Amino acid sequence: MRFDVITIFPEMMLDSAMYGVTGRAIKQGIVNLSVWNPRNYTSDRHKTVDDRPYGGGPGMVMKYQPLKDAIDNAKDSADARCVKVVYLSPQGRPITQQLLNESVALDQLILVAGRYEGIDERFIEDECEEEWSLGDFVISGGELAALVVIDGVSRLLPGVLGDDESAQQDSHMYGLLDCPHYTRPEVIEGKKVPDVLLSGNHKGIERWRLQQSLGRTWQKRPDLLLNKELTTEQQALLEEFKIELKN
Numbered sequence: 001m002r003f004d005v006i007t008i009f010p011e012m013m014l015d016s017a018m019y020g021v022t023g024r025a026i027k028q029g030i031v032n033l034s035v036w037n038p039r040n041y042t043s044d045r046h047k048t049v050d051d052r053p054y055g056g057g058p059g060m061v062m063k064y065q066p067l068k069d070a071i072d073n074a075k076d077s078a079d080a081r082c083v084k085v086v087y088l089s090p091q092g093r094p095i096t097q098q099l100l101n102e103s104v105a106l107d108q109l110i111l112v113a114g115r116y117e118g119i120d121e122r123f124i125e126d127e128c129e130e131e132w133s134l135g136d137f138v139i140s141g142g143e144l145a146a147l148v149v150i151d152g153v154s155r156l157l158p159g160v161l162g163d164d165e166s167a168q169q170d171s172h173m174y175g176l177l178d179c180p181h182y183t184r185p186e187v188i189e190g191k192k193v194p195d196v197l198l199s200g201n202h203k204g205i206e207r208w209r210l211q212q213s214l215g216r217t218w219q220k221r222p223d224l225l226l227n228k229e230l231t232t233e234q235q236a237l238l239e240e241f242k243i244e245l246k247n
């Protein structure tokens with residue numbers, strides 16, 4: 001899968017993506033990441049990518065033409081069939097696991113990261129098929145959202161995560177919070193690792209982990225349970241968790 005990011009901070013994208021899972025996916029050639037800087041498509045001496053907003057007000061707005069030339073080059077550089085152009089913006093559709101799951105099917109994802117106060121609305125209308133948002137807060141640019149999309153989608157591509165890494169993708173854990181994790185030493189600060197994890201009883205360990213995920217989701221994010229059909233076994237585990245909590 002190919003990601004093309006339109007950004008005035010190309011190094012930020014490339015340097016950040018070269019770590020961990022995404023870095024490995026790029027080295028393996030499973031993921032291809034290209035960055036396109038609108039500043040390289042300006043014709044004035046100052047390489048101007050922004051200008052003052054019509055109607056006045058604070059800040060600057062990113063100009064249409066440098067963005068357009070950058071995205072045209074991004075499109076020309078890949079003969080991909082299944083392409084989507086997305087503007088990362090506070091007005092966008094929330095970035096969720098479902099959105100990431102849907103994006104795995106694409107051959108190329110072109111991500112437009114805004115800076116300043118935003119980009120000329122006419123560019124969004126003409127070039128951006130969708131808008132996606134990291135959340136309802138004020139941040140300085142779309143690059144962090146682009147990195148979240150690249151990381152989250154890359155993890156879903158075949159061959160990127162080793163067998164022992166894809167734990168979080170387990171189907172029955174989908175839509176639940178994570179279970180607690182422990183590693184050596186067995187005791188630290190007088191606190192022991194739960195006995196079940198030392199038992200070598202794999203069925204019991206799996207059961208305990210699922211129960212912890214269910215219990216913690218119920219405690220911290222009950223909203224997630226509203227749209228998750230629990231099996232009768234999962235319901236029983238959760239009930240047992242609640243009872244043990246009382247004792």
Ligand SMILES: Cc1cccc(C(=O)NCC2(NC(=O)c3cccc4nocc34)CCCC2)c1
Binds near residue numbers: 134142
């Ligand atoms: C709630 C609210 C209202 C008004 C402005 C802003 C705001 O933060 N404006 C600044 C910019 N924000 C984002 O790009 C951005 C922000 C949030 C989530 C995102 N997910 O992707 C990109 C995102 C827009 C142009 C450059 C940065 C936020």
